[in-house]
Amino acid sequence: MIAAIDVSFASTAVGVFDDVRRDVVDVVSIDHALDNDEVSPLEWLRAVDEAWTRLGSPVVSTVSVAAFGSGLVVLDSVGRPARAVWDDDRSEPDAGWCRKKLAPEWWESETGIIPEDRHAVTKMSWLHRSEVEVWNAAASFALPFDFVASRLAGLNGVVTSSAGSIAYGLYRSSDRTAHSDITTLIDSDRDWSDALPRVVSSTTPIGRWNGAVVFAGIDRDRFSTSGTKPQVVRDIAMHFESLLT
Numbered sequence: 001m002i003a004a005i006d007v008s009f010a011s012t013a014v015g016v017f018d019d020v021r022r023d024v025v026d027v028v029s030i031d032h033a034l035d036n037d038e039v040s041p042l043e044w045l046r047a048v049d050e051a052w053t054r055l056g057s058p059v060v061s062t063v064s065v066a067a068f069g070s071g072l073v074v075l076d077s078v079g080r081p082a083r084a085v086w087d088d089d090r091s092e093p094d095a096g097w098c099r100k101k102l103a104p105e106w107w108e109s110e111t112g113i114i115p116e117d118r119h120a121v122t123k124m125s126w127l128h129r130s131e132v133e134v135w136n137a138a139a140s141f142a143l144p145f146d147f148v149a150s151r152l153a154g155l156n157g158v159v160t161s162s163a164g165s166i167a168y169g170l171y172r173s174s175d176r177t178a179h180s181d182i183t184t185l186i187d188s189d190r191d192w193s194d195a196l197p198r199v200v201s202s203t204t205p206i207g208r209w210n211g212a213v214v215f216a217g218i219d220r221d222r223f224s225t226s227g228t229k230p231q232v233v234r235d236i237a238m239h240f241e242s243l244l245t
Helices: 041-054 092-101 104-111 120-130 132-137 144-152 162-168 180-186 229-243
Strands: 002-007 011-018 023-031 062-067 073-075 140-142 159-161 198-200 205-209 212-215
Touching: 002 041, 002 144, 002 229, 011 041, 011 229, 023 041, 023 229, 041 144, 062 144, 062 229, 073 144, 092 104, 092 120, 104 180, 120 132, 120 162, 120 180, 140 144, 144 159, 144 205, 144 212, 159 162, 162 198
Parallel strands: 002 062, 062 212, 159 198
Antiparallel strands: 002 011, 011 023, 073 140, 205 212
């Protein structure tokens, strides 16, 4: 049995996939409490716990986490969220600024993406110039799917997979290390040594949740067009299952 977790901006769905019968046993969806169109990352964890309880806390072997990748989780020095998460186009000017400072071709070659408002690098740029106090209080940053998977796994820090790291726009394509040209562009005075998630293999367990193995999270965008919640849950579970076979 595989638990599949699907976190969107507005809600979290948790389902159980029977890997023998090849079907979804049950799915529970919990809405998030939003405040001025922003959401606390702790809402996602609350929603997962509530959904799991409603499912009856079933015994599963694996936990697969997919969440939206267009938000930025800002964490303080002890790993607590320092700000609510937004999911809009307010960092669009920063995306243009990034492309002006470094050519789109350079970005694509060096990181695998061309900055848009949905990417973490542009959201960091916006935060740096717009909310100085929050920026100065921030110790690290994560995308939603990495935050949820890492916290469920019991980690104080955050990890990302090689595939997941692409959405940040801050890692080198060649070796998935932080790109100093980009971190300097965003804030040359910041110590970036522990500011970004550690990159691990998609097939490497990162911890356990309720006894089940947890792997690094993944962007839900690849599954969100699947259709109904049971279909999305099935596709998430089967994707993680394929990584292990």
